[in-house]
Amino acid sequence: MLPALFSLAVAAFAIGTTEFAMIGLVPDVARDLAVTIPQALFYSHLQGSREKTLTKKTAAPKERPFV
Incomplete structure (x- = not known):
């Protein structure tokens, strides 16, 4: 099996397993x-939303393209 395909399969399994x-x-x-x-379920949804919001706010600012 190709290493890239194996990595993709492992990642898909890990993501699916954590959700279920x-x-x-x-x-x-x-x-x-x-x-x-x-x-x-509502509280867990709020926690996930809060983490996504914090990640967006604390991420490095995108550089403006040179025009």
């Missing part, structure tokens, strides 16, 4: 936080 693993843990997280399952 979190969904499987939501009932336990909700129980530990004493919230409902929809609330736990």
Whole structure:
């Protein structure tokens, strides 16, 4: 198997696994936080959105093209 194809397969497996693993843990997280399952999903969505926003704000500014 080509190294690039193998790397792509491993990356796809890792991303898919992390998404499905979190969904499987939501009932336990909700129980530990004493919230409902929809609330736990909402809070996890907020956390992900906040991280994306912070990443965009703290990323290095793009250089303007020389015209």
